[in-house]
Amino acid sequence: MEKSESAIAKLAEAAQVTGNTDDSETELPKVFDRTHLDDPRFEDYSKILKPRTAADLSRVLPPQISSWAPCGSYPSPFKSNPERFNLGLSFVSDEETVLVDIIGHVTQPTASREFLRAGPRETISFHPKSVKAAIVTCGGLCPGINSVVREIYNTLHHLYGVEEVYGIPFGYRGFYSPELEYFRLTDKNVAGIHHQGGSYLGSSRGGFDLKKIVDAIEDNNFNQVYIIGGDGTQRGALKIHDEVVRRKLKVSVVGIPKTIDNDIALIDKSFGFDTAVEEAQRAIRSAVVEARSAQNGIGLVKLMGRNSGYIAMYATLASHDVDICLIPEVSFTLEGSCGLLQYMKSLLKRKGYCVIVVAEGAGMDILKDEVDISKRDASGNIKMPDIGLFLKDRINSWFSDQQGMEVTLKYIDPTYMIRSIPANASDCLMCGLLAQSAVHSAMAGRGGFTIGVINTQYSIIPMHELCSRGRIKVDVNSRMWHRVLATTEQPDFRA
Numbered sequence: 043m044e045k046s047e048s049a050i051a052k053l054a055e056a057a058q059v060t061g062n063t064d065d066s067e068t069e070l071p072k073v074f075d076r077t078h079l080d081d082p083r084f085e086d087y088s089k090i091l092k093p094r095t096a097a098d099l100s101r102v103l104p105p106q107i108s109s110w111a112p113c114g115s116y117p118s119p120f121k122s123n124p125e126r127f128n129l130g131l132s133f134v135s136d137e138e139t140v141l142v143d144i145i146g147h148v149t150q151p152t153a154s155r156e157f158l159r160a161g162p163r164e165t166i167s168f169h170p171k172s173v174k175a176a177i178v179t180c181g182g183l184c185p186g187i188n189s190v191v192r193e194i195y196n197t198l199h200h201l202y203g204v205e206e207v208y209g210i211p212f213g214y215r216g217f218y219s220p221e222l223e224y225f226r227l228t229d230k231n232v233a234g235i236h237h238q239g240g241s242y243l244g245s246s247r248g249g250f251d252l253k254k255i256v257d258a259i260e261d262n263n264f265n266q267v268y269i270i271g272g273d274g275t276q277r278g279a280l281k282i283h284d285e286v287v288r289r290k291l292k293v294s295v296v297g298i299p300k301t302i303d304n305d306i307a308l309i310d311k312s313f314g315f316d317t318a319v320e321e322a323q324r325a326i327r328s329a330v331v332e333a334r335s336a337q338n339g340i341g342l343v344k345l346m347g348r349n350s351g352y353i354a355m356y357a358t359l360a361s362h363d364v365d366i367c368l369i370p371e372v373s374f375t376l377e378g379s380c381g382l383l384q385y386m387k388s389l390l391k392r393k394g395y396c397v398i399v400v401a402e403g404a405g406m407d408i409l410k411d412e413v414d415i416s417k418r419d420a421s422g423n424i425k426m427p428d429i430g431l432f433l434k435d436r437i438n439s440w441f442s443d444q445q446g447m448e449v450t451l452k453y454i455d456p457t458y459m460i461r462s463i464p465a466n467a468s469d470c471l472m473c474g475l476l477a478q479s480a481v482h483s484a485m486a487g488r489g490g491f492t493i494g495v496i497n498t499q500y501s502i503i504p505m506h507e508l509c510s511r512g513r514i515k516v517d518v519n520s521r522m523w524h525r526v527l528a529t530t531e532q533p534d535f536r537a
Contacts, residue, residue: 134161167487193477215249309494344430347401374535
């Protein structure tokens, strides 16, 4: 014990940035004060970032459970457990933050938001033997769900010594449905699930009943609840947190964002997105082969993206073989001199084939007469007509009936193949670190937060900050979308 504390103290002393401006192995912030104004070791640093004394820190700091319920204070087991000693060498303080807005100006002051940095804390608010945790997955499937579930369990059980970790089956309704039962997670039943697609716990849309869910949390004495899901799920998690606070329950409600569409605000990306873009390449390559192998061949690939075209955009950029990329954020016309069909005809004459990638939410203005707002899925989303099948039929009929041209169109929809595969290496790494960060923050007594990656750093984001922004969309004035246009060389299809 004394040896461990001595080693940690020596490391902390050696890592003080006041005496070291090199890249710190412990990644501590480079704290600067007036004594360093003439220090030659800081000559390479052109910026000094100063906190605003009048800043509203409630937008930065996630809720602390001790503000509404009694909490204990215990030394982290990493301080004294020889098997976890290395983790005790990298504690993160509650004074370390991650900047959101990192694009600066050479001569002008610039502003940035910031959130607490995630990581193990030296003091925790839950004694590991008192923790009874629940994990639930909601919404559609996405690569990496099982990796997150497994790592939450492993971090709780193997790093902190928590004995009771339960899986909630099939989404929010699993909390209260008499037909469904919670089950205890063990080393045996989570072993290897990260190599499988889907959700080991089962997932579903809808089923949100605030009173029944929080009653179940209270009745079953769950004091840590990990909720994996997209924008709608996180909004539900915020409501659960608010009700927990109202009832003054010592419960940490933790969100881990999951959306294959990558449309959650503030974070760099959501887990599963890299895998989705990688798997989409298979579909695009197949479309390219089919199109090139036929006279007047057309390859049409529909990818996910109800409201945001991120997968279509990144898959297009990654392939370098796509001629036309259609996303929900950019409207297009079919006919006329500026229309999609006329441009496709010119491509066929010029190169003999063309490849199109379309996001599932693209062209809804064209299909507006087929949209019935009264028809919604279990998550409350309007059921959209299939833009892929519509384009397939319209393209075939236009070329044959109006142009007298014979074309060979192959339509590929890999949606459910992509959703159901395991995460790739990049996403597996991200899933593990998200899960570990979630557990560290919950054990430290935080609640009502979502864990996300901001500028490559794992951050603790207050749920109200995330949920107040809604889903994000592709910025069609951004450099990334301009890169798509430069890669495909497609014109503006708007009349």
